Amino acid sequence: MTTEPSSDSLEGLLDSARHDYKALGSRGLSLDLTRGKPAPAQLDLSDELLSLPNGRYTSADGTDVRNYGGLQGLPELREIFAEVLGVPVGQLLAAGNSSLELMHDCLVHALLSVVPGAESRWVDQERIAFLCPVPGYDRHFSLCRRFGIDMIPVPMTDAGPDMDVVERLVAEDPAVKGIWCVPKYSNPDGVCYSDETVERLAGMRTAAPDFRIFWDNAYAVHHLTDERVEIADLLAACAASGNTDRVFVFGSTSKITAAGAGVAFFGSSPANVEWLLGNNSKRSIGPDKINQLRHVMFLRDADGVRAHMERQRALLQPKFEAVGRILDAELGGTGLAEWTSPKGGYFVTLETEEGCAKEVVRRAGEAGIVLTPAGATHPHGDDPRDAVIRIAPSYPTLEELEQAILGLTVCVRLVGYERRQGLD
């Protein structure tokens, strides 16, 4: 009996991967690719914020920003981000330092108050479910889990969530109250929703009269190439379709200025804005308007935001290019994995063969390369194919990143070839 050339070859590939993994382990690496955190050099771009507003404390209309009040946020900051987020300034709210907080609070208020169009509080309904395009953002899923909201996975396509599935689910089940969307440069796929997707989201018939699209436009101006992708205006499309109150728009400057000390935004229909302001008025006497003024002075206008994001891109693009280059060189043609080449946002998605992701992440961890847990991109941390790994290239230095990605490819080869051998 002669040895099959393919088996021969697999043995050799596995040996080589094992050798490389052993060498990797001996290097004592300690690298972290887990979260989409800006690197210190990116934060340095906004260091002017650290001494602003530099004695000034009145807004354009003469308001003393040091005092209480101004629940909707500073008008001049809302003007800048009205353009950036595509929300009329009167329908935009500037709040605290986190859009996640605003999403949390919208869920809380929908649970405990009656959201416009609803027949009752969500908490009084037997079951509430949200559609979760997968892969998606783990913190969205954690919010659902925290509030006992059922999660229904919907596959992503390269034009957004599979709208045939979405339309069917929202039409047949009145318990489906919402969908999580990161419409531009999605987390983690980098997908940009097509005009058709936006149109269908706006126009679809929903069994729930109080259905809401949580439109987490986290990467609105976070381009990585010369092509500044624009997506269609869902807020306007909803209004045009007569589903005026369907969308909550979220955004923030967390990945524009300072990750922990930026400003978050909420935009929606007049009825929804009034609803949120009404509920917020019980919670707060107003946001940190000094920080909002600080941002106005630093960013100046929408062009200022775009110019600033070019400087961010200059730091990020080489990192994303390095990830692509190394993945191409090490895994290209192996059939062991596929990966995205996003035009913006913060992540690269690596898709291994089925059943390999958890083991790759485990092996990488043992070699000192910490990755987001496999499965985190799916509700309940359960990726049924065990294939998706989210790579966050922003935080490490370019050199650390290259080491980490190279090490990751070794783990993909090791686990992939081991699996193939097991299948033989």
Place this chain on the structure above:
Amino acid sequence: MTTEPSSDSLEGLLDSARHDYKALGSRGLSLDLTRGKPAPAQLDLSDELLSLPNGRYTSADGTDVRNYGGLQGLPELREIFAEVLGVPVGQLLAAGNSSLELMHDCLVHALLSVVPGAESRWVDQERIAFLCPVPGYDRHFSLCRRFGIDMIPVPMTDAGPDMDVVERLVAEDPAVKGIWCVPKYSNPDGVCYSDETVERLAGMRTAAPDFRIFWDNAYAVHHLTDERVEIADLLAACAASGNTDRVFVFGSTSKITAAGAGVAFFGSSPANVEWLLGNNSKRSIGPDKINQLRHVMFLRDADGVRAHMERQRALLQPKFEAVGRILDAELGGTGLAEWTSPKGGYFVTLETEEGCAKEVVRRAGEAGIVLTPAGATHPHGDDPRDAVIRIAPSYPTLEELEQAILGLTVCVRLVGYERRQGLD
């Protein structure tokens, strides 16, 4: 039939009050005594904040405060306020710009999650009630109303809420889940809870296993006299009584540094802190640590806080003295009203004869002096005796304040004598 001397005298007093009120109306005043807002001169005391942290962006332990993370807040800021609020630093959380938000969120989390010691989520219980010492703080009552929590008024004494009533209510009704307390220089009475009150709050038997004291220590260092009143340590007393998880302590720098851009604090038992942090971790990736560092650099330590509050006192004390002086001069001996002389805090409570407060506020409003609506100090805005008026002396200039209080006394005389005449 001869005219009674008392009636004669009343007629004269009423004539004089009518004359004064007419003169008041002709002055075209526009004065606002509604809210406990710091005056611009008070905010000026913290203007150094407007250019801090001035290039620095690392905390004592080397954390980059510009980035995500640090859910519990900056340790060095928590150290300062651990001493100020009497909470061990490990059990203290430094959060966003508003303690009201923290109170709101504690209610939300208790409603939607299971608070330590609870048998179920509050939202799943048929009825929830809070004890509301009256007069009290309208925003506390608004939170109850917003969440459908029944409010049970409890009379205040000069040592805190009437503990005989409190002990009876909490012992007999398991639906009573909490009590609102402003334990030092209370809003609006300026009452400081006695050691006995604190002891009884800590030790009392409650029918609800998940009873919580919302201890809003808003005026912990906000003295107005040389006597720096100290209150007993409720957190320690609860632990000593075996009711370790009974109290949520709240505080903030809103009336220390900047009213809209300060830092809020939450302190409690280890189990409660873990519970809040666990829930907050779904909501936020961390507070604005730059603003926390800014506060550390500005305040330095607990002595720095106290020194700063002496500067605040220098601005506030003359205003409170003016209020007392004018009330004495104009209403002393008339029997028309009583008023407080607080040793700290932000308010003077004026108590008219029964049935006069609404009319006094209305008449004052017509004369251009805006007061907090009568009744606001009671649940549902309903002061059953219609007697309590809350005066907030901080925001106007001393001259404006004197005009406003003088005008207010005219209204008290007018309404009081009119009422007496009606009773004749």
